[in-house]
Amino acid sequence: MTLRLFYLIFCRIVGWLMLLPRSDVSKNMEILILRHEVTVLRRQVRRPRLSWADRAVLSALGRGLPAVLRAHRLVTPGTLLRWHRRLIARHWTYPHRRMGRPATDSAVVALIQRVARENPRWGYERIRGELRHLGHQVSGATIRRVLQRARLGPAPRRADDRWRDFVRAHAASTLACDFFTVDTVTLRRLYVFFVVEVGTRFVHVLGVTAHPDGAWVAQQARNLLADLEGRANTFRFLIRDRDTKFTSSFDEVFAGDDIHVLKIPPRAPRANAFAERWVRTARTECTDRLLIFGERHLRTVLDEYADHYNRHRPHRSPALRAPTNDESDVIPLPLGRIERRHVLGGLINEHQHAG
Known part of the structure; x- marks a missing residue:
């Protein structure tokens, strides 16, 4: 100045x-x-x-x-x-000092809010005990005041069960299914029925048809359980929307294997987010970049893409691993000759060490 x-x-x-x-x-x-x-x-x-x-x-x-x-x-x-x-007033005005105890450290405030959000059923005293275990002496009144400023209510009001938390807690035992459509070169609309294993993101493309009905969908469900074989008993929930193609016969197929069918609310696609996300991925990387000529062509394309998706494509949530891979598959190798493998005629490329 x-x-x-x-x-x-x-x-x-x-x-x-x-x-x-x-x-x-x-x-x-x-x-x-x-x-x-x-x-x-x-x-x-x-x-x-x-x-x-x-x-x-x-x-x-x-x-x-x-x-x-x-x-x-x-x-x-x-x-x-x-x-x-103004100069006189500024010269003789002393800095304002708050009376009472010093303010709570910002790091402790952030920790209180984090613990409350990550544990919605914990009350003030339970949070206080957890903080004491971490070496922070904070009173229950301070915790209540911090949560009120952050607009976090008491434990009963913070503990509302959310659909997202339920799905995350039961991901390993949950399936999600849905349809998506593809229009052919002749403007014929085809329906693709698929199921996603939420825990691993493994995708099963069950069928492609132009006229899906309740009997056809129920038969695809039986085929899925037959393909799963011994793994079918590891799943306890199936998420689906309220489409009329999902009849009572479809639900009974899964009920026979003790798999409970969960219907999402009407017009709430986010409640079936894992299936919707696969639809977006399949459209962006595959079907929107090709001209489809018929049912057989679409089935061949989706089978090849699903094999790439399940075997090679990395996913964010599983730590950039493919659904069929685990930590033991990642082996450090010296940098050598890298080969490229074409998928869908070069629409997608896979890279691997030369054998």
Whole structure:
């Protein structure tokens, strides 16, 4: 700010030196123009915003004006007195200090909020005990005050069971199914029925048809359980929407293997987010980039893409591993010759070490 004041003073001195060789007529004309510009600006801006450097320069320059002209400038004697009163008030005003105990450390506040969000059924005393175990002595009243400021209610109100938490807790034993459509070159609409294993993201493309009905869907469910063989008893839930193609016969197929069918709310695709996410991935990487000629062609394309998706494609949630791979499959190898394998005629590439 001090540098700005010196800069303004320097600019005004240079401007004054440039005025010395000019005639009085030229100066008078410039004064008239500047007065008119100030009048126009005052019509648009009632109170211009001035920095303290601007005020200092205007005050210094205003001393050389006659009293009559000084009364009509932006900086009037009343303005100078008001600035002086502000300086006095600022000089004698002491910094405000809060009374009482010091505020809770921000790191502890963030930890309280984190523990409350990650454990919605914990009350104030339970959170207090967990913090004490971590080496932080915090009272229950402080925890209540911190949670109230963060708009986190008491444990009974924070403990509302959410669908997302249920699915995450039961991911390893949950299946999700849905349909998506593909239009052929002849504008014929085909329906693709698939099932996703939520825990591993493994996808089963069960069937492709132009006329899905309840009997066809129920038969695809039987085929799925036959393909799962001994693994069928590891699943306990199946998430589906309320499409009329899912009949009571379809639910009974899974009920026979003690798999409970969960229906998502109407018009709530996010409740079946894992299936919807696979639809987006399959469209973006496969079907939207190809021309489909019929059912057989679409089935061949989806079988090849599903094999790539399950065997090679990395996924974010499983730590960038493919559904059929685990930690033991990742072996550090020296950098050598890398081979490229074409999938879907080169639409997708897989890279691996040359054998």
